[in-house]
Amino acid sequence: MSEPAPTRTGDVAVGVDGSDGSRAALAWAMDEAARRGVAVHAITAYAGPDVWSTAEGLVPDARVLHDAAQREVAAAVEEVSAARRERGLAVPEVRTEVAMGPASTVLLHHARGASVLVVGHRGRGGLASRFIGSVGLSAVIHADCTVVVVRD
Known part of the structure; x- marks a missing residue:
């Protein structure tokens, strides 16, 4: 799999x-992109294959x-x-990116050049829902652009 390009400047x-x-x-990102033109x-991370084998090998x-x-x-x-x-809303151009690795690392790498980085809030109910998740926190701390955390 080839190394994809980071986000285009301003996206x-x-x-x-x-x-x-x-x-x-x-x-929220589509609303913002449509407003900005x-x-x-859209960036997705996935975990690599575990080093294990099934009963079938x-x-x-x-x-x-x-x-x-x-x-x-x-x-x-x-x-x-x-x-x-x-x-009746406009649908902005959407490019998708899929990369293997930890979500926060993949997201921060591929979001370079963005005007804003948007992440969802993954509240788990009760007290836990009052705190930002690890990916969102990493984005807030390390992103080189504005970060928006959206509640569902």
Whole structure:
């Protein structure tokens, strides 16, 4: 798999992981991109294959994991885009990026050059929902652009 280009300068980068929080973040990112007249760069990270084997002696294939992550981000983009079209809203250009690695590392690397980085809030209820998640916190601390954390 080749090294993809980081976000184009000025675009809105958003982390997408299939959660409700990331769909809310994607919707916010599309609103912001449409307002600014720029594209959305939807970024998904996935974990590499574990070094283990099944009873049949199979090791998960990295390409299968990559393709599954690509399908997941494409489905999220289509779902949020369809909702925008139903409301009569413009759908900005959306580029998707899928990369293997820790979510915070992948997101920060591929969001370089963005005008804003959008992440979903993954509250887990009760006291835990009052705190930002580890990916969101990493983005707030290390991103070289404005970071928006969206609640679903």
